[in-house]
Amino acid sequence: MIKDKVVIITGASSGIGEATTKLLARKGAKVVLGARREDNLKALAEVIGRDGGQAVYQVLDVTNPAENKAIVKLAKETFGRVDAIFLNAGLMPSSPVSALKTDEWEQMVDVNIKGVLHGVAAVMPEFSAQKSGHILATSSVAGLKAYPNGAVYGGTKWFVRNFMEVLRMESAMEGTNIRTATIYPAAINTELLDTITDKGASDAMRGLYAKFGISPDRIADIVAFALDLPEDTTVNEFTVGPASQP
């Protein structure tokens, strides 16, 4: 059951993370919000508090290992334990390889890959010690299938898929009972496209999302479903998107 679970959410300041944070809080989870935009986190935590929920936040750059450790510490100090972490922070500055946007390649590797690794490294000692814990991560349909303009973005999301599946297997083999859930969204209307600087890639994506995009609340529903499963059960992968998107 979600009620009273302590859940850390990265990328909570907008889009999928924000929608998920709101839903989990409404269902009685104690939520710990992380992202870089403090104003958004503060406003969200205040709304949750006003509605009778429990939320704390911390400015978090997921590329910084110490800040990942600090948010786990905040969760423990505030609520006494950590039950789950939703590794959701990410960005998608898509472009063709030939554009050689090497700074953006680095940024995607740092946030989408290393950000997940730092989050896992920060929370694993807690989960291993308590022999339970739930690690959820946002990959993408671009982590299942190759798309033009997505050589690096898709690559980072393929990484998430592999990492999460191996983590699940090893946790089962080691008897730590740490569950994983990897979510592969298709077109979801958020601020994600704002990170695209390549005009061709931006136009293509904006056309696609204008036609098919659905609410981030649909991903929040899936995260809530995963967190509601009984302790002895895991659903490891969810591909979720607009019914109309081919």
Ligand code: NDP
């Ligand atoms: P948004 O741009 O709305 O949200 C991205 C979130 O990531 C923001 O909260 C942002 O917060 C946070 N973030 C970015 N960089 C960092 C960082 N260095 N440290 C901490 N937080 C960071 O887009 P979405 O909600 O769509 O994106 C959420 C996840 O979903 C991403 O991993 C994305 O790749 C994935 N996804 C989205 C799809 C879609 O169609 N929208 C499809 C498939 C996957 P801040 O700027 O405040 O730090």
